[in-house]
Amino acid sequence: MWSGSPQTDEGLPPTLAAVPVSWKSVGPCKGHREPLGALVEASAGEKAQAEEGPAASRLDMSRLRSSSMEIREKGSEFLKEELHKAQKELKLKDEECERLVKVREQLEQELEELTASLFEEAHKMVREANMKQAASEKQLKEAWGKVDTTLFTEFQTWRASPTLDKTCPFLERVYREDVGPCLDFTMQELSALVQSAVEDNTLTIEPVASQTLPTLKVASVERGSTNTCALSGLARTCRHLIRLGDSESHYYISPSSRARITAVCNFFTYIRYIQQGLVRQDAEPMFWEIMRLRKEMSLAKLGFFPQEP
Structure with missing residues (x-):
């Protein structure tokens, strides 16, 4: 309580403290009243939640x-399995x-042995060829002393x-x-037709087996037969046929007759090669080859020829 009259400043509102206020007890608002038990339960729930x-x-x-x-354990197991697989693959x-490596070493060894063997064989062949x-x-020198x-x-x-x-003169002698x-x-x-x-x-x-026509014309022979030679007229097993030029006539010939014809054909083939310039040798090797072919003709004429299997 103020004992004196309040002092006011001129032109200013009075202060709050200077305004008399009557105080009274104010209870809780009726609309906000809650039971005590609810408050206790809420307080206990908050405490429990906090705990x-x-x-x-x-x-x-x-x-x-x-x-x-x-x-981590599963990852570790997976890594261990992968590591085990990698180690196994390695x-x-x-x-x-x-x-x-062993195969390569073996191949290298075999190659070395083969190379050495080939060199040895080559040297052996060279020595034999030289001999x-x-x-x-x-023999050629000795033969020259005997040749006409x-x-x-x-x-x-x-x-x-x-x-x-x-x-x-040369061919006339060979013919004769x-x-x-x-x-x-x-x-x-x-014989004249064959020559x-x-x-x-x-x-x-050609071989008889390749001939498909069964009927053949044979000079001076009644019928063609694989058991009769058309040139000699003798009963022989004939395994070959001859055909002259473009004629359709074929003649059975025995192995002996075939050998004689073949020997003469070989001689004529060689001298044709010489005439055509296909044989490029000196005179001596050519002459000895012709002498060898003449020897084959002489042997075939006498009935000496390789027997067929």
Whole structure:
């Protein structure tokens, strides 16, 4: 309570403290009254919630730790399995590499042995070739002392201007001594036809098995037969046929007749090669090859020829 009258400043409102206020007790608002028990229960619930919060947090953390440990364990097992697989694959690769190394070493050793063997065989062949060449040269020198120089002179003259004219001295001698006697068969008419076909290079010899026509024309023989030679007229097993030029006539021939015809054909083939310039040798090797072919004609004429299997 103020004992004196309040002092006011002129022109200003009075202060709150200077305003008299009557105080009275004011109770709680009727609209906001709550039972005491509800308040107690709410207070207890808040307390319980406050107490359960840390426990739930600890439970969640424990679960997280457990899940993390489980993930780490599974990851560790997976990595261990992968490592085991990788180690196993590496071991297999190491074993394969070792096997390949052994194979390579074995191949290298075999290659070295083969190379050495080939070199040895090559040297052996060279030595044998040199020995054969020396022996051939020796035989050639010995043969030159026995050869009729007239034959070689006739050959050299023919070689200077090769021809198939049988009136030249060289071929006239070969015809008289080898070709004529070799193709002189019992069936004279067919023999002459055969010689003409050989000279013209129009004679064909083929196996009987390749001939499909059963009916054949044979000179001086009643019927063609695989048991009768058309040239000699003798009963022989005939395994070949001859055809002259473009004629459709075929003739069965025995192995002996075939050998004689073949020997003459080989001689004419060689001298044709010389005439065409296909044989590029010195005079001596050519002459000795012709002498060898003449020897074959002489042997075939006498009935000496390789027997067929």
